[in-house]
Amino acid sequence: MQTFSVTSGPVVADYVTSDREEELLRVLDAIGARDVVIGPEGNRVEITFVLDAENSNAAATTADTTLTTFAGGFWPAVVVASRID
Numbered sequence: 001m002q003t004f005s006v007t008s009g010p011v012v013a014d015y016v017t018s019d020r021e022e023e024l025l026r027v028l029d030a031i032g033a034r035d036v037v038i039g040p041e042g043n044r045v046e047i048t049f050v051l052d053a054e055n056s057n058a059a060a061t062t063a064d065t066t067l068t069t070f071a072g073g074f075w076p077a078v079v080v081a082s083r084i085d
Helices: 016-028 056-070
Strands: 003-012 034-041 044-053 079-083
Touching: 003 056, 016 034, 016 056, 044 056, 044 079, 056 079
Parallel strands: none
Antiparallel strands: 003 044, 003 079, 034 044
16 A cells, blocks of 8 residues: 555636535545645635555546546546655
8 A cells, every 4th residue: 555645636616615625525535535635726726635545546546536426427637646655
């Protein structure tokens, strides 16, 4: 198991409105994400969190699948996973 910094974004802020942020945090917690940061970039947000996975592809796939499910079937941003040493 390795630790990765996973970043998804920026995405249009509509995907993470204040009333859905709590739900998003619950969803990320369910996959074992920690140190979640949801940072605004004007009308866009970027989500960064730490996740344990077998490799970077597994981390990115887990995050992308989870965020897609959260967003109702479509997550418009590329998910990138970088290993943390």
